[in-house]
Amino acid sequence: MSVSPDHDVAPTAAARSRAATRERLRRAGLELFAEQGLHGVTSHRIAQRAGVAAGTFYLHFKDKRELCRELAREATAQLSERLRAATAGIDDEAARIRAHAAALVDFAHERRELIALLFGGDAEAASVGADVLDTLAGHIVRVRTERGRIPAGSDVAVLSQAVVGMYARVVAWWAEDPRRATREQLIETLTRIQLSGTRSG
Amino acid sequence: MSVSPDHDVAPTAAARSRAATRERLRRAGLELFAEQGLHGVTSHRIAQRAGVAAGTFYLHFKDKRELCRELAREATAQLSERLRAATAGIDDEAARIRAHAAALVDFAHERRELIALLFGGDAEAASVGADVLDTLAGHIVRVRTERGRIPAGSDVAVLSQAVVGMYARVVAWWAEDPRRATREQLIETLTRIQLSGTRSG
């Protein structure tokens, strides 16, 4: 009805093209950040791999860090949702923990670059990683406290840092080379440690 | 017999001055790396904080990374020795693990910047951090396998990554702000998790 063609439902060709360009920059950025970390990558290289001109990058993102943050935020959200979904409706604590571990391991397997981005060792990526870890920590705490299973003598905060550190390290290590262990070994080990860590309270 | 009072080992004034300058550069580097990571720091700033001219840095270190590696290597060695000494002569496994955790926590308390350097999140520092973690992992595995306590169903490699990740994360988090938990909470939680993690085998 409107003279202008850009409704929510009918993006113009220009808008579609813009979105496509943005998407290609995101993909290129994710690949490169996962491989080389925030510092190892230049905005030129991202644009180049995306097949656009250097300046185009800045039409879509304020700067390199913003892209990185955006990717990490979304990765965190996805991971969070996966973990939530995987544990939803499970009442037994052991089963919950196992499901949680399995979901994380499977996510690491499917989305290796996301894991490298989130938990791989780059500092500023870690400025983003910090958020991720906090989110993950929050999730863990929630999982546990919902069922009131924090063991006596353990500090919740310390415990969640410990579990998060364990998770992050294990999946990052595994994502580097999945032949290092089987999916089952990871899940089993992660589950076992957590179970026993909380049982004794 | 000699006219000069110098022994073979007596450093000249120049050598002493050189060593002092080197030491100031190391201190400055450690502080800055701990605060901002390898990338956040320039050789100029290190020299500046050490109170020497920019070029002086290069009379003592090949480059920034070399200084960082040197600091990290020494920190690793110190930490390793601490852990070794703390557990030497202890036979009971629970006691060993507790002693190990206590030693780590105390080291983190005394040498906050070293912990930030070793376990804080910088990639290239992590190129050194990787060594540290491997060293630590090796130590942990040794502690456990000496007593034959690897639990059934756990992969040694996975388990040591998990424990290392837990340790690294917890102490780095705590070193950022020690008011986050008490020394005892840390030791207790770390010990408990490990103990139970290995008991179930």
Add this chain to the structure above:
Amino acid sequence: MSVSPDHDVAPTAAARSRAATRERLRRAGLELFAEQGLHGVTSHRIAQRAGVAAGTFYLHFKDKRELCRELAREATAQLSERLRAATAGIDDEAARIRAHAAALVDFAHERRELIALLFGGDAEAASVGADVLDTLAGHIVRVRTERGRIPAGSDVAVLSQAVVGMYARVVAWWAEDPRRATREQLIETLTRIQLSGTRSG
């Protein structure tokens, strides 16, 4: 047929601007190298004289030496072509040598900076100059051996080095200040020496 007037070969405005900048850098480089040699010149100064920012230099050339080599290579090619053209179709040896000398002298007159670049005394320019001299030597040897006039008792290699050295020195000396001798004096002297040098065989 096309809406745009551009043919396949038509450069975009950007490409034209780029080429213009490159050309200004080349000109600036040539002037400065001729005046001060490779070492006496910085990439900053070249950029400055070209009226562009320092970093722009590196968008067009890998480094100072590459620009220098490029200039020298082209100068060599031009000179070579001149000499070839000047002697083509001349059968009489004396006439060939005179034509050769005349072409060199005229080139030196028209393109003083090229001569300074090629034969002026800079070592790394001489890493390029060496090629030039070899090219020139090759040319001279060819000129002579085509007619079978290498004199008995003379080694070809030595002779061509001698002639090349003579040529290079004379034109470089003259290009510094053309009032030092007339065009005819140069041609006459160079011709006379070579002629007699090869006649006696």
Add this chain to the structure above:
Amino acid sequence: MSVSPDHDVAPTAAARSRAATRERLRRAGLELFAEQGLHGVTSHRIAQRAGVAAGTFYLHFKDKRELCRELAREATAQLSERLRAATAGIDDEAARIRAHAAALVDFAHERRELIALLFGGDAEAASVGADVLDTLAGHIVRVRTERGRIPAGSDVAVLSQAVVGMYARVVAWWAEDPRRATREQLIETLTRIQLSGTRSG
């Protein structure tokens, strides 16, 4: 007679030591300049090869260029004297030219580094080389004009530049690798060219 021990005939131990240090710096400088040119060498490396401390260099020479100039000046003087001695008392022009060429070639053979320093391709060494070449040119002109043999139609200045260029190039080329030609080939070729170049006047 004097209270002070330092007569011309009896240098103190200190003075002798100083002279020895200076001499070692000269030797080191000559070797390095011949190998790498003025720019390829640092004052530190010269001092190092001479076995003295870096600062010592500046107790003996104002700077790198001064040492280079001094070496070149002396080399020029030696070469000049050789050429003078070799041609002294020879009346026949052909014999003089041959003797001149032979002396140069023999000098080049005995003192390769000096030749590399004087005629090798370094610009600032050439700021020194220019003097050398002028000296050599002067010598040549003298040789010739003494006997009144400048050929008609040849400009003296041009001719001497030509001969100097020839000499310099040939011996530098030969000094790089003496297997390139025999001593006799060099002498023969150089002589022949000059002879014929001047005969025809």
Add this chain to the structure above:
DNA sequence: AATGAATGAGGGTTCATTCAT
């Protein structure tokens, strides 16, 4: 006279970012 630690200007080079087209 000799030492050698220190200086600091200055060169080469990169790269995040802008802007005219």
Add this chain to the structure above:
DNA sequence: TATGAATGAACCCTCATTCAT
């Protein structure tokens, strides 16, 4: 919207030179 040439600050590093010992 996209382009890509250009910018210029900032980094790393070298090295001629000085000076307290």
